[in-house]
Amino acid sequence: MEAAQPADRVPTDATPPDGQPPVRTTAGPTPQAGEPALVESAGAAPLADSGEPARHPAAPAGGARARSERSPKDMALSLLVLLVPIALLLAFYRGFLGGEEPTTVDPTTAVEQAREEAAFPVSQPEGLGSDWRTVSARYRAEPGGATLRIGYLxxxxxxxxxxxxxxxADKLLPAELSGGQPQGPAALPGGSWQRYTARSNEHALVLLEPTRTVIVIGDAGENELRELATALR
Known part of the structure; x- marks a missing residue:
């Protein structure tokens, strides 16, 4: 005897509460032994016509794509926009506020202090042009001796x-000239001046006297150093 085949759909009548019409429901086919039950999950992705889940196009990463599409020209223009205000500020500072002008000082106080203490004869340049600018002046007395320094531009x-x-001099010269060596006499008025090498790219003119040592040193050219030494009075 053959087994009875289940019907595809078996209508059933559910008994409703009193006073309401019966509700007709349709049950799905009963799975045979060895076959998995088909369960439709709530919230599953809808199927496309081909039977595959419908795919939604991903939203483009707008920020990342915009950054990746910036050309070197755009970056250069952005940098230029930042540099232009800085350049204008520098030009204003230099042109109107004297940004390149050195700060000058009056050496009178330091020179007078050195002369009052009379630790050694004090000389001062005279007759230098206005384009010689004094940028520092200091007198300092220590147990080992006193020193007057005046700096110029x-x-x-x-x-x-x-x-x-x-x-x-055996202590002063090594300290001031960084071990510089004499290079011979310098034909200058006012004493027996000697030319010396000095630190880095500097040169020096040295006047050795019994009561003091005078040094003219700097990275200025030899002609300017000679002009300063000759102006001492």
Missing amino acids: TPEGRGAQLVESNVP
Whole structure:
């Protein structure tokens, strides 16, 4: 005897509460032994016509794509926009506020202090042009001796310094010239000046006297150093 085949759909009548019409429901086919039950999950992705889940196009990453599409030209223009205000501020500072002008000082106080203490004869340049600018001046007395230093900015924009001291020459010269060596006499009025090498790219003119040592040193050219040494009175 053959087994009875189940019907595809078996209508059933559910008994409703009193006073309401019966509700007709349709049950799905009963799975045979060995076959998995088909369960439709709530919230499952809808199927496309082909039977595959419908795919939604992913939203483009707008920020990442915009950054990746910036060309070197765009980046250069952005940088230029930032640099232009800075350049304008620098131009205003230099042109109207004197940003490139050095700060000058009056050496009178330091020179007078050195002369009052009379630790050594004090000389001061006279007759230098207005394009020689004094940028520093200091007198300092220590147990080993006293020293007067006056710094200048030369007409060519170089640095020069006048050093007058009664510190013993064998201690003063190595400290001031960084071990510089004499290079022969310098034909200058007012004493027996010697040319010396100095630290880095500097040169020096040295006047050795019994009571003091005078040094003119700097990265200025030799002509400007000679002009400063000749102007001492």
